Amino acid sequence: MEKQTLAFQAEVQQILHLVTHSLYSNKEIFLRELVSNASDACDKLRFEALDNNALYEDAPNLEVRVWFDAEAKTITIRDNGIGMSADEAVAHLGTIAKSGTREFMSKLEGDQKKDANLIGQFGVGFYSGFIVADRITVESRRAGLAADQGVRWSSDGSGQFEVETITRPERGTDVILHLRDEESEFLSTWRLKSIIGKYSDHISLPILMKKEEWDAEAQKQVVKDEWETVNKAAALWARSKSDVTDAEYQEFYKQISYDTEAPLAYTHNRVEGRSEYTQLLYVPAKAPFDLWNRDKRGGVKLYVKRVFIMDDAEALMPVYLRFVKGVIDSADLPLNVSRELLQESRDVKAIREGSTKRVLGMLEDVAENQKDKYAAFWKEFGAVLKEGVGEDHANQERLVKLLRFASTQADEGVSFADYIGRMKEGQEAIYYITADSLAGAKSSPQLEIFRKKGIEVLLLTDRVDEWMLSHLYEVEGKPLQSVAKGAVDLGKLQDEEEKKQAEEAAEAFKPVLERLKTALKDRAKDVRSTSRLVDSPACIVVEEGDMSAHLARMLKQAGQQAPKTQPILEVNPAHALVKRLEADEAHFDDLANLLFDQAWLAEGGQLDSPAEHVQRVTRLLTA
DSSP, X not given: OOOEEEEOOHHHHHHHHHHHHTOOBSTTHHHHHHHHHHHHHHHHHHHHTTTOGGGGTTOOSOOEEEEEETTTTEEEEEEOSSOOOHHHHHHHHHOOOOTHHXXXXXXXXXXXXXXXXXXXXXXXXXXXXXXXXXXXXXXEEOTTSOGGGEEEEEEOSSSEEEEEEEOOSXXXXXXXXXXXXXXXXXXXXXXXXXXXXXXXXXXXXXXXXEEEEEETTTTEEEEEEEEEEOSOSSOGGGSOGGGSOHHHHHHHHHHHHOOSSOOSEEEEEEEOSSSOEEEEEEEOSSOOTTTTOTXXXXXXXXXXXXXXXXXXXXXXXXXXXXXXXXXXXXXXXXXXXXHHHHHHOHHHHHHHHHHHHHHHHHHHHHHHHOHHHHHHHHHHHHHHHTHHHHHOGGGHHHHHHHOOEEETTEEEEEOHHHHHHTOOTTOOSEEEEEOSSHHHHHTOGGGHHHXXXXXXXXXXXXXXXXXXXXXXXXXXXXXXXXXXXXXXXXGGGSOHHHHHHHHHHHHHTHHHHHHHHHHTTTTOSEEEEOSSOSSOSEEEXXXXXXXXXXXXXXXXXXTOOOOOOXXXXXXXXXXXXXXXXXXXXXXXXXXXXXHHHHHHHHTTOOOSOHHHHHHHHHHHHHO
């Protein structure tokens, strides 16, 4: 074939214009795409050779070679795969038959127009070479054709390409990039090796580059004629678990996470069935600084058939497991997978569900068999894991078993199973209290009757607890009951004599209650006698179903409006301060408001008018 000049398909011209004028973020992606294409060409040869072994000719060992020429300013990517005939070069490099082309171009609008990563997601990876090159030359010969049936394809990306027949003894393809002057950073062994290590380290074929050594006499790096493999050529996750040491697992974790500490736990599995994939997932030992940023990208890398696709495939792991690091390698997803496809794919949903269950299983094993290690995990990630109770209803039961709390009997590590195992005979509910801090929860007056009866109460102090509890109503058939909501009813835990005494005290205290309701009509929804208090004169509670004062405070701190509801003041008729109310007519209103102020402060609230409180105290002290 004489040299011919042909025009690119219209869609190709559009893509080339965008590549050369818009794509300049993450330029290094070009090498990933071209090495991936070279690997694919070798895979195609291997497949076709199943029926025709002669296609291997005299080179049965498949490989990819990468080298550069600093003087000529070229980078060459060579494979000895299936190669192309002249007609195939025109068809494959001059036209695009993929339906994703239009979508690719639509993505290159607005803020995404500079994102070079997109080019690898729609099957147009070859053209990424024009991000750094002002001309690309491709020399190729298809396996099985004669040496004089090679082809040279060349283009500067301006809208046309040249094609001619050449003599090429070896099968396979050379892609030669003629770099622009400003892209000389890629004319470096170290630079090319680092890109291959980042994106193509786990391609199963060996990727070879020429050795470079320091010449002491010349005082510079010198390129040798000897070739060396610069990738591991075998994905660690693709190896059998029995062939990988714990040290290798830990080293791989540090490589992908940039963490200096060993992981807390990891799980490595191959899943077969409706979806085929391999997962290698790690739980870090320490929480990252941005753990509470729910918009943070996930820590799971996605590979498809050992080709790196994206660093932060958040669709593969729920948000509440955003601390998990690792690799998922799918055998089913297409190489041109996009973030949009990840959200919609059935295969991705199956991977997400399977990976979530695997991580929870790993945590369950640690919680059961390595309690100290799980305690360390809970301190770092427990509050984030609680988000899953409301977000992942399919796994809510498993998540509930992983929860740990402080209680009136232990400062940490109390599970629901521990609590239920210690419940008093006749106790029907799981009691809890929410507060801003552990100290605040422990000193709450609402706990007094529970302490007296020896009933354990869970102390919940994480900001996420109130939200979590709105999605969790019972555990193992036991309802969750806040000690700060509604009237306290200990049921069978309170004997008849106690109930009778409480009723008599309430009846005798009715006149004082009525006066208290009048004095506090602007501050309290109701004032009632209670048996929940032992040492304190009064406490604040809210009606069952109303927003707790703790949650209202958190919303206010976050700059949000909380519904305006008045609390209920519960009074201990046996307390000396309350008894004084009956005897001190002159200062009744001051004592009533002081009683409310004390209860409000003990609950963790802030007074609307501290000055008024000070004036009341002053009047009472000087009376």
